[in-house]
Amino acid sequence: MYQAADMAVWQGRVDAAEGPLARRWHECLQAFHDDAPPGTALLGFACHAGVQRNHGRPGAEEGPLALRKALANLAWHHEGHIYDAGNVRCVGDALEEAQQELGRQVTHLLQRGHFPLVLGGGHEIAYGSFLGLARHAELQGRPPRIGIINLDAHFDLRAGERGSSGTPFRQIAEACAANRMSFNYLVYGISEPGNTEALFHRARELGVQWRGDEECTRDRMEDLLDTLAFFADEVDWLYLTVCLDVLPGSVAPGVSAPAAYGVELSVVEALIDAAKATGKLMLADIAELNPAFDRDGVTAKVAARLAWRIAR
Numbered sequence: 001m002y003q004a005a006d007m008a009v010w011q012g013r014v015d016a017a018e019g020p021l022a023r024r025w026h027e028c029l030q031a032f033h034d035d036a037p038p039g040t041a042l043l044g045f046a047c048h049a050g051v052q053r054n055h056g057r058p059g060a061e062e063g064p065l066a067l068r069k070a071l072a073n074l075a076w077h078h079e080g081h082i083y084d085a086g087n088v089r090c091v092g093d094a095l096e097e098a099q100q101e102l103g104r105q106v107t108h109l110l111q112r113g114h115f116p117l118v119l120g121g122g123h124e125i126a127y128g129s130f131l132g133l134a135r136h137a138e139l140q141g142r143p144p145r146i147g148i149i150n151l152d153a154h155f156d157l158r159a160g161e162r163g164s165s166g167t168p169f170r171q172i173a174e175a176c177a178a179n180r181m182s183f184n185y186l187v188y189g190i191s192e193p194g195n196t197e198a199l200f201h202r203a204r205e206l207g208v209q210w211r212g213d214e215e216c217t218r219d220r221m222e223d224l225l226d227t228l229a230f231f232a233d234e235v236d237w238l239y240l241t242v243c244l245d246v247l248p249g250s251v252a253p254g255v256s257a258p259a260a261y262g263v264e265l266s267v268v269e270a271l272i273d274a275a276k277a278t279g280k281l282m283l284a285d286i287a288e289l290n291p292a293f294d295r296d297g298v299t300a301k302v303a304a305r306l307a308w309r310i311a312r
């Protein structure tokens, strides 16, 4: 179900005496409308049905609201327009409908020249986001090669008849095969104890590229960035998806499955910057923020910092 933006959420400190350079996000955010000039469009995906189906800890449906509240007071250092394009809300267990609706909304934003930044929501967000980008590609009449960069402790390539937060990239791989599109998937932060041998097998079968959490360190940054550059060279468009459990559980406790090890924030930010610098980034989302398990709002703050960085 789609809900228009609630602009009352965008409140915060006003440094009026400092002039226009002292503006914060809540002062720059506009409600999205169809004639809005191209900009970054925030779209919430208020859903944890996929997390529940995946036997995780529910609460991520409150993620978009917590993320907006954490973003509201951040300093505005950006150029261009920023919009709140509302929420797609999952009703009960109607995950497939919510993912289809998310896809429709993402396509709508892309068709009008915007950069959609989708705020989750469980990682089931990825299937809906990708559907929206793939449909946009189809409407362009020139199916481009799409590369997916996932920052995540997990492959999310699980099998099973019903979709969940553990299956989105397997579902995307199947959708690509059905539409004669190549499946280009690169994951940074894979935890070996957090993924079964079956998932490593599936990743190999599908030609997935990955780097483990122990490899995603500052002293290996050159390799990490080279890998990203080679990957980006082979595709036309990039879709960046950030699962907050890629970060150490001490940095991001407010998720369904906090990481025992995790990738440090500076490495995550460097990868985001590199994805942006390719000039091919069409779409991004931030998944798994679960305010019910957050501590003092720190995970929301980290998620907001990443959204702040991705926005352009």
Ligand SMILES: N=CN[C@@H](CCC(=O)O)C(=O)O
Binding pocket: 054, 055, 056, 123, 154, 155, 156, 158, 165, 166, 167, 194, 256, 257
């Ligand atoms: N989106 C999260 N997916 C993970 C969750 C792992 C866990 O709950 O421990 C997965 O299915 O592998």
Ligand SMILES: [Mn+2]
Binding pocket: 152, 153, 154, 243, 245, 246
């Ligand atoms: Mn994960």
Ligand SMILES: [Mn+2]
Binding pocket: 123, 152, 153, 154, 156, 165, 243
């Ligand atoms: Mn994930």
